[in-house]
Amino acid sequence: MSLVYLVLLMALVTYLPRMLPLVLLQNITLPKYIKCLMSYIPYAALGALVFPGVLQSTGSGHLDSALTGFLVAIILAWFELNLIVVVFGAISGCFLANLFF
Amino acid sequence: MHKNQEKIREGLKAGLPVAIGYIPIAIAFGLLSRSLGIPSYVSILMSLLIYAGASQFIGINLLILGATAGEIVMTTFILNLRHFLMAASLATRFEENIPINRRAFLAFGITDETFTVASLQTEEKLSGYFLFALNSMAFLSWNIGTWLGLFLAPSLPEIVKASMGIALYAMFIGLLVPCIKKSHQALVVSFFAVIINCLFAWLPFGQHVSNGWSIIAATLLSAALGAVLFPERGVES
Numbered sequence: 001m002s003l004v005y006l007v008l009l010m011a012l013v014t015y016l017p018r019m020l021p022l023v024l025l026q027n028i029t030l031p032k033y034i035k036c037l038m039s040y041i042p043y044a045a046l047g048a049l050v051f052p053g054v055l056q057s058t059g060s061g062h063l064d065s066a067l068t069g070f071l072v073a074i075i076l077a078w079f080e081l082n083l084i085v086v087v088f089g090a091i092s093g094c095f096l097a098n099l100f101f
Numbered sequence: 102m103h104k105n106q107e108k109i110r111e112g113l114k115a116g117l118p119v120a121i122g123y124i125p126i127a128i129a130f131g132l133l134s135r136s137l138g139i140p141s142y143v144s145i146l147m148s149l150l151i152y153a154g155a156s157q158f159i160g161i162n163l164l165i166l167g168a169t170a171g172e173i174v175m176t177t178f179i180l181n182l183r184h185f186l187m188a189a190s191l192a193t194r195f196e197e198n199i200p201i202n203r204r205a206f207l208a209f210g211i212t213d214e215t216f217t218v219a220s221l222q223t224e225e226k227l228s229g230y231f232l233f234a235l236n237s238m239a240f241l242s243w244n245i246g247t248w249l250g251l252f253l254a255p256s257l258p259e260i261v262k263a264s265m266g267i268a269l270y271a272m273f274i275g276l277l278v279p280c281i282k283k284s285h286q287a288l289v290v291s292f293f294a295v296i297i298n299c300l301f302a303w304l305p306f307g308q309h310v311s312n313g314w315s316i317i318a319a320t321l322l323s324a325a326l327g328a329v330l331f332p333e334r335g336v337e338s
Binding site: 003004005006007008009010011013014015017018019020021022023025026030032033034035036037038039040041042043044045046047048049050051052053054057058059062065066069070072073074076077078080081083084086087088089090091092093094095098099 | 117118121122125140143146147150151152153156160164170173174177178181182183184185186187188189190191192193195201204205207208209211213216217220221260261263264265266267268269270271272273274275276277278279280281282286287290291292293294295297298299302303312315316319320321323324325327328331332
């Protein structure tokens with residue numbers, strides 16, 4: 001199969017799960033329990049997306065720099081600094097840890 | 102009119118951290134696909150049409166490993182099924198007057214990052230203009246980053262490239278921590294999600310579960326548990 005067709009198929013199966021709920025759920029009133037569940041999905045997804053994936057974020061064998069960046073991000077986020085500060089702070093933390101360890 | 106312009110400005114502003122976070126990941130994608138010998142036009146098409154980081158990385162890896170097209174498409178599908186949950190959650194927040202074709206168009210821009218940024222907005226209803234601006238920032242930076250990775254980044258020092266891997270995680274942490282400080286429901290739900298995800302990642306039975314399924318299961322189970330424990334929709338983000 002040509003690579004272009006493969007990319008098109010991958011694009012299709014990526015797009016459908018994004019599109020169907022938005023188009024189909026337009027005029028449906030969901031039950032209260034489901035609505036409540038949906039409202040918790042952002043927090044659930046954030047937790048699952050961050051951990052344990054973050055431990056491998058700076059490459060295998062670099063657990064110390066990943067942990068440093070993780071801690072810096074948590075501290076900066078705790079003080080509710082701007083997201084960009086959190087992002088650059090964490091990158092700098094990883095960079096310094098990579099230099100010294 | 103003025104209100105829509107305001108929403109576009111808000112969207113661009115909310116999209117900036119996402120855009121900054123995407124650049125290094127997209128550069129890494131461009132670099133890796135080039136070093137694996139994938140033709141540049143294929144990597145560029147992937148970022149334009151698939152526009153999903155994890156799937157693109159795994160896609161090129163599977164290609165090199167000689168996986169069949171069926172396996173690659175199936176893995177992509179499973180990996181992105183979590184966007185089904187996110188889109189369903191976001192659907193309840195869209196302004197009612199957004200026509201169906203625009204909904205279908207905005208859906209293309211849903212990623213882990215644009216979803217979390219959008220859904221943690223304080224407004225109950227999300228403007229289409231806001232979402233369009235947010236999605237555009239993210240999409241542009243993903244594609245610009247891919248080009249940079251393909252054509253410029255091979256000269257970047259290794260230590261800088263490795264440090265940038267933390268960027269998106271830092272953004273997620275920056276979004277989550279203020280929420281769990283304010284709401285114990287958010288704390289409990291995200292804590293459960295982490296525990297469930299760790300069980301899949303570290304216990305023997307989890308070795309057969311892909312990353313994509315593990316994130317879907319952890320998200321769904323912990324959100325369902327949250328809805329049982331705190332049915333009164335206590336989290337006003």
